[in-house]
Amino acid sequence: MLSVDGLDVHAGPVRLVRDVSFGIGPGERVGLIGESGSGKSLTALSLMGLLPEGVTASGRATLDGDDLVGVPERRLKRLRGREVSMVFQEPMTALNPLMRVGAQVAEVMTLHGRPRAEARERAVHLLGRVRLPRPEQIARAYPHQLSGGQRQRVMLAIALANEPRLLICDEPTTALDVTVQKQMLELIAEVAPALLFITHDLAVVASVCERVVVMYGGRVVESGPIREVFTNPRHRYTEGLLAASRLTPRGTRLPTIKGSVPAAGGFPDGCVFRNRCPHATEACEQEPALTGDGHAFACWHPAG
Amino acid sequence: MTGRMNASLLTGGALVGVVVLAALASFVWTPHDPTLVDAARKLHEPGGGYLLGADKFGRDTFSQLMVGARTTLYVGVVAVGIAALLGTPLGVIAGMTPRGWLSELIMRVNDLVFAFPALLLAVMLGAVYGADTLTAMIAIGVSTVPAFARVARAATLQVMVTDYVLAARAAGRGPGAIATRHVLPNIGSVLIVQASVSFAIAILAEAALSFLGFGTRPPTPSWGRMLQESQELLFSTPRLALWPGLAIAVAVLGFNLLGDGLRDFLDPKLRRIRAER
Amino acid sequence: MILYLLKRLAVLAASIAAAGVAVFAFMALLPGDPAEVALGVNATPEAVAALRTQFGTDRPAAAQFLDWFGGLAGGDFGVSYVTSSPVGPQIGDRLGVTAVLVLGGMAVALLIAVPLGTFAAVHHRNPLGAAISAASQAGIAVPAFLAGILLVYVFAVKAQALPSGGYVPLADDPAEWLRGLVLPWLSLGLVQGAVLTRYVRSAVLDVMREDYLRTARAKGRGALGALWRHGLRNASVPVVTVLGLQLATLLVGAVVVERVFVIPGLGDLLLNGVAARDLLLVQGVVMVLVAAVLLINFVVDVTYHLLDPRLR
Ligand code: SF4
Numbered sequence: 001m002l003s004v005d006g007l008d009v010h011a012g013p014v015r016l017v018r019d020v021s022f023g024i025g026p027g028e029r030v031g032l033i034g035e036s037g038s039g040k041s042l043t044a045l046s047l048m049g050l051l052p053e054g055v056t057a058s059g060r061a062t063l064d065g066d067d068l069v070g071v072p073e074r075r076l077k078r079l080r081g082r083e084v085s086m087v088f089q090e091p092m093t094a095l096n097p098l099m100r101v102g103a104q105v106a107e108v109m110t111l112h113g114r115p116r117a118e119a120r121e122r123a124v125h126l127l128g129r130v131r132l133p134r135p136e137q138i139a140r141a142y143p144h145q146l147s148g149g150q151r152q153r154v155m156l157a158i159a160l161a162n163e164p165r166l167l168i169c170d171e172p173t174t175a176l177d178v179t180v181q182k183q184m185l186e187l188i189a190e191v192a193p194a195l196l197f198i199t200h201d202l203a204v205v206a207s208v209c210e211r212v213v214v215m216y217g218g219r220v221v222e223s224g225p226i227r228e229v230f231t232n233p234r235h236r237y238t239e240g241l242l243a244a245s246r247l248t249p250r251g252t253r254l255p256t257i258k259g260s261v262p263a264a265g266g267f268p269d270g271c272v273f274r275n276r277c278p279h280a281t282e283a284c285e286q287e288p289a290l291t292g293d294g295h296a297f298a299c300w301h302p303a304g
Numbered sequence: 305m306t307g308r309m310n311a312s313l314l315t316g317g318a319l320v321g322v323v324v325l326a327a328l329a330s331f332v333w334t335p336h337d338p339t340l341v342d343a344a345r346k347l348h349e350p351g352g353g354y355l356l357g358a359d360k361f362g363r364d365t366f367s368q369l370m371v372g373a374r375t376t377l378y379v380g381v382v383a384v385g386i387a388a389l390l391g392t393p394l395g396v397i398a399g400m401t402p403r404g405w406l407s408e409l410i411m412r413v414n415d416l417v418f419a420f421p422a423l424l425l426a427v428m429l430g431a432v433y434g435a436d437t438l439t440a441m442i443a444i445g446v447s448t449v450p451a452f453a454r455v456a457r458a459a460t461l462q463v464m465v466t467d468y469v470l471a472a473r474a475a476g477r478g479p480g481a482i483a484t485r486h487v488l489p490n491i492g493s494v495l496i497v498q499a500s501v502s503f504a505i506a507i508l509a510e511a512a513l514s515f516l517g518f519g520t521r522p523p524t525p526s527w528g529r530m531l532q533e534s535q536e537l538l539f540s541t542p543r544l545a546l547w548p549g550l551a552i553a554v555a556v557l558g559f560n561l562l563g564d565g566l567r568d569f570l571d572p573k574l575r576r577i578r579a580e581r
Numbered sequence: 582m583i584l585y586l587l588k589r590l591a592v593l594a595a596s597i598a599a600a601g602v603a604v605f606a607f608m609a610l611l612p613g614d615p616a617e618v619a620l621g622v623n624a625t626p627e628a629v630a631a632l633r634t635q636f637g638t639d640r641p642a643a644a645q646f647l648d649w650f651g652g653l654a655g656g657d658f659g660v661s662y663v664t665s666s667p668v669g670p671q672i673g674d675r676l677g678v679t680a681v682l683v684l685g686g687m688a689v690a691l692l693i694a695v696p697l698g699t700f701a702a703v704h705h706r707n708p709l710g711a712a713i714s715a716a717s718q719a720g721i722a723v724p725a726f727l728a729g730i731l732l733v734y735v736f737a738v739k740a741q742a743l744p745s746g747g748y749v750p751l752a753d754d755p756a757e758w759l760r761g762l763v764l765p766w767l768s769l770g771l772v773q774g775a776v777l778t779r780y781v782r783s784a785v786l787d788v789m790r791e792d793y794l795r796t797a798r799a800k801g802r803g804a805l806g807a808l809w810r811h812g813l814r815n816a817s818v819p820v821v822t823v824l825g826l827q828l829a830t831l832l833v834g835a836v837v838v839e840r841v842f843v844i845p846g847l848g849d850l851l852l853n854g855v856a857a858r859d860l861l862l863v864q865g866v867v868m869v870l871v872a873a874v875l876l877i878n879f880v881v882d883v884t885y886h887l888l889d890p891r892l893r
Contacts, residue, residue: 050798053706073803081801088799093792096811097891098818107810108800142890158800416599419874421833424867428607431855431863508724512837515726516852535730535841545734549727557722 001026001194002047002166007059007069009042009051009218014265016055017042017218021290024166029195031205031226033241034215037261040198043215044168047196048086049076063166082112085159087188089171091152095143101154102127102139108161126157130187149180153187160191170198202245206230214238217262217272224295234295234302237273271300313565316500319558323551327377330370365543368525369551375526376555379441379519380506384499386445387452392495394449395456396487400464400479411457414450422447422509426518435518444509448502455498459491466490493570500563504556511552527552585886593879600871601650608864653868659861668865671850676869678748679846682765682838683831689770690777690827697774698781703808705786714782720775725834729768729841736764746843765842769834773827780823784816791815818888825881829874 002024009017017039024030034040046057047068061068063083068076088094095104105123110116127135130153143151152172159167169188173181181204188195189208197208205212206226213223214235222235233239240257259276268274270285277284283300290298394414398407426435426443433439463469469486477485513519514528522529530548649659660667697713704710723731737745743764749757788794789812797807836848843849847866854862886892 048799050795077801077803079801080799086799088792088796090792094796096793096797096815098814098889099811107797111801144891155796158796415878416596416603419596419600419829419871419878420603421829421874423833423836424870427851427855428604428863428867431858431860432608504722511724512726516837516840531727531730545730549723549730552724552727553719553722555722556724557719560718560721 005060031209031212038215039218082162084166085164086168217267222297234297235299316561327373372527379510382441383444387448391449391452395453399457399460418450440519459494504559685766686769690773693774694777698778701782702785717775717778726837788812
């Protein structure tokens with residue numbers, strides 16, 4: 001359904017995302033993991049055609065045959081909010097403070113051709129569907145009268161309004177309280193058609209997704225079914241990431257990956273993880289290809 | 305904490321520098337006596353020792369501009385001085401006691417004074433005492449007090465919640481000590497920026513007042529009055545309006561740019577507090 | 582909202598009263614007896630006393646104030662000591678002229694600033710946007726009366742297209758009325774428009790960085806559509822405050838521009854009053870102008886509350 005093939009993202013001469021390829025089938029829930037600076041959010045934004053000014057995408061991405069990259073804005077406009085929707089990280093600022101919540105939900109429907117009255121009615125229904133209590137009342141509220149969790153539900157209602165084929169969530173729960181987080185994740189897993197879920201939190205991916213794509217330095221370093229990748233990581237970066245996140249019985253964290261993520265454009269050639277990898281050899285100065293069916297990885301000296 | 309030099313700062317500084325230099329130079333030298341009336345040189349064309357020509361009384365325009373710069377800066381310095389000396393303590397007090405009645409009173413009176421623009425104050429003063437440089441300076445100064453008080457208050461509010469002030473208060477330092485040792489040094493840069501912006505406004509106000517005859521009295525040259533005198537000759541000798549007009553614009557632009565540049569240069573921390581225009 | 586409105590109205594009333602006390606204290610309680618001034622040095626003490634009674638200046642200051650201030654609401658500004666004619670009707674005649682001047686100037690400023698400021702913000706990365714910013718910076722440095730003189734030079738002296746001054750009442754000749762007001766409006770509006778352009782630009786730039794604009798685009802709006810539907814109202818919140826300040830500035834600017842273009846407005850009346858040392862007239866005009874400034878502040882505050890639900 002969604003297929004991304006050789007996606008690149010540039011900011012001027014700096015390549016922020018390189019040759020990213022993956023696919024999502026109908027109803028499939030895929031996690032896109034990486035630290036900040038890994039290019040995961042840019043990947044998502046390029047699928048929406050919402051890259052910041054001065055940043056451009058190239059390569060190919062299609063959603064059921066509709067091109068998402070390299071097509072004019074006026075064609076993308078028709079897909080955004082209808083065929084593919086997105087929920088952002090920061091619910092506190094993502095809604096227009098001067099507009100009633102119901103109107104903001106209805107807007108995404110009228111924009112894609114639904115009559116106003118019908119959109120209004122359906123907005124209330126949607127607010128109920130994302131489990132907001134007393135949706136009629138919420139529809140008349142302004143964003144500042146709602147909590148962060150409630151606002152994120154509103155964002156989800158907006159995203160679902162036109163029954164899109166793909167939902168993209170970029171760290172949708174990072175800004176929320178732990179208890180609220182859990183409910184939100186369950187809700188997303190339940191209502192999402194097909195899902196691309198972006199996060200740095202392995203536990204969250206494990207609870208929501210079936211398949212995972214691991215990004216580092218703007219590249220896909222490993223991808224596969226979540227159980228396999230988590231129990232048997234092959235790329236050394238994934239291995240380190242998992243080790244760092246796993247808690248010892250006493251609750252102390254294992255040593256994290258040495259060094260820190262380089263700044264954009266500062267990654268080494270060859271394997272991008274080379275300067276932090278304990279297993280790096282001369283061979284790693286050549287770029288490893290992403291190989292393997294189902295469970296794929298790009299590493300000269302894989303673990304396991 | 306200082307930043308990099310920037311274009312606004314340099315341009316503004318250069319323009320202000322030109323005005324200040326002209327004013328300073330006028331103390332020791334002007335091409336001609338700017339107040340000397342000489343019918344023989346009436347409307348003398350530019351050139352021949354009269355760089356920019358002479359007006360209907362035969363007074364040298366260039367010399368008048370130089371001394372006019374002096375007048376402008378003099379009024380500006382005194383007016384901004386009045387505003388800073390009155391407004392800063394009021395703003396600091398209001399900022400240090402944000403919930404007290406004193407703060408409330410200060411800000412209310414501030415709002416009231418704000419409703420009296422410089423021109424109205426000057427006209428009132430002029431109607432009663434007769435207008436001159438002094439009434440103009442007082443009027444502009446008093447009407448600028450609210451801007452200083454507001455900016456000082458906003459900056460003080462921010463400084464009061466910083467760790468070092470909280471520590472000083474915990475250590476039992478009195479408000480006087482906190483105000484002089486912590487607040488004033490930290491809001492200084494904001495006040496300097498405000499002073500520069502207020503200076504630009506003071507120049508505009510002074511020009512308007514002397515244009516209306518509520519400022520510096522003749523024969524002391526002033527840009528505003530030069531403009532007023534030029535108006536009747538606009539059909540025949542437009543250059544008489546051009547030069548003082550340009551001088552005003554250059555001075556105002558200079559101080560505005562200087563204010564913008566200083567804001568970027570001096571203190572990025574408090575940049576959110578905008579100078580009041 | 583109602584509670585807020587009532588509270589704000591009370592503040593407005595109190596401010597106007599306080600301003601009244603300030604103006605009265607300053608103008609009326611001064612050395613110099615209007616009766617003596619009116620009659621000259623050769624007047625008999627009896628005549629002076631009689632005139633004093635007629636003026637009412639023999640009564641205590643508080644009574645005089647209440648008399649004067651109480652009359653204002655009904656348009657009674659007292660009777661001039663100099664011309665012996667009532668001040669109120671004179672002010673009334675002129676108020677309309679000044680109001681037309683100020684509102685027209687504001688309209689010009691808005692017509693300039695909203696499109697240009699928005700354009701400069703949207704194109705803040707390219708030279709045209711930067712040029713608009715620079716031009717507005719330069720415009721700020723030009724006082725309104727200087728703009729007036731320049732406009733007269735260009736349109737009246739050189740092009741001979743518009744009158745250099747004077748005022749024809751609307752009832753006499755609408756076309757001439759309009760022709761006479763074009764340059765004064767432009768003088769006020771161009772300069773304020775330059776100032777306002779900067780504020781509109783920075784407000785729109787701030788809004789453009791807001792997440793909800795990205796949300797709007799994610800819904801399927803184009804960049805400009807999102808800005809139009811979600812940005813401009815948000816950007817107008819800070820701009821409204823500036824507008825209020827500008828209206829006040831324009832009111833004062835009008836005093837000077839009326840002098841440049843010989844327009845019989847409040848400013849002209851005020852300056853004539855000063856020239857004639859007609860203190861009661863000056864007092865009245867100042868009071869009207871100050872009350873207008875306070876009223877503008879009131880309207881701005883209320884508008885602000887209407888625009889932003891977070892304040893309700
Ligand atoms: S390719 Fe080499 S450097 Fe990269 S992860 Fe594998 S072992 Fe480490």
